[in-house]
Amino acid sequence: MKHNYIFNLGKHQIAVKFSRKRGRPGKSLVYRLDEFISQLISLAADKRYSGQPISRALRYVFENKQIKKTLGFNLAMITLLAGMVIPPISAFNPTQPVETAMVVAADEALVTEKSVRVPLDSFEISQGYNGLHRGIDLNEIEGAPIYPLMEGKVERVFYARFSYGNHIIINHGSGFKSLYAHLAKIVVKEGDEVDKNTVIGTVGHTGWATGSHLHLEVYDNGRTFNPLTILK
Structure with a gap:
């Protein structure tokens, strides 16, 4: 069974296609995707961990062996979504400078x-x-x-x-x-x-x-x- 979804994330609109085997129990794809993205954003914004926010989120993706089994979709798609969702780091803590060299008004x-x-x-x-x-x-x-x-x-x-x-x-x-x-x-x-x-x-x-x-x-x-x- 194939599913097409469109998500509005700030200024970004993401179209995602998933396929799901019949008879496979579990939470809905939309629910799992929302849960996953929320977890990544929380991890990126958590100051208790070292490293840049994007690095923390992607390290979690690549080091967690259960992600593909839990989420049921391709790891490359996860990385793509993380890259599109996480970049506006200043939204997590707008009072602090962004951790990159850039022009600051x-x-x-x-x-x-x-x-x-x-x-x-x-x-x-x-x-x-x-x-x-x-x-x-x-x-x-x-x-x-x-x-x-x-x-x-x-x-x-x-x-x-x-x-x-x-x-x-x-x-x-x-x-x-x-x-x-x-x-x-x-x-x-x-x-x-x-x-x-x-x-x-x-x-x-x-x-x-x-x-x-x-x-x-x-x-x-x-x-x-x-x-x-x-x-x-």
Whole structure:
């Protein structure tokens, strides 16, 4: 016997087809599906468990040997449904940031209460912000001065041959930090107080850089967001 069902889950509409052997006792398919989805959502939202919500839900699916027997439908369909139902993680706890690197609109209100400046006098954006590139790249000639986005304290100074190369992290308070990478020269030290007019270093291509540019990252309580949302 075949059954076709359509479920409305927030903005998503899912059409699912099931087949059921005659004479097989048990709860209805709709009831079992609803029960299963509710269990996944509860597991994903439970803060007592470690790991990201989606990982917890899918780990439960793949590690439970009784799922196929209990639910009576293909495991691949379960995974598909979990992926479509679980992603709006912010719905579980809307007051907490999502556990992924993304542009957060609220961050603009955080940092624009104080004036923010661009870190270079002139530049061209050569690469933007995305999930694999957690900042923006600003092309400028080597040796051009670099300024902090706003006042703060130099938290860390690094001299490295790889990755970010020579780079600086500045703590601006209230969980907001900025990172400046691939510098040719660093002219501040850890603990220094800086403002928007302080030269902290110069543009270079140290570390993993193919040309002279400034790689800029900004953080709100440890999570990156797009610097262009605050640069005016």
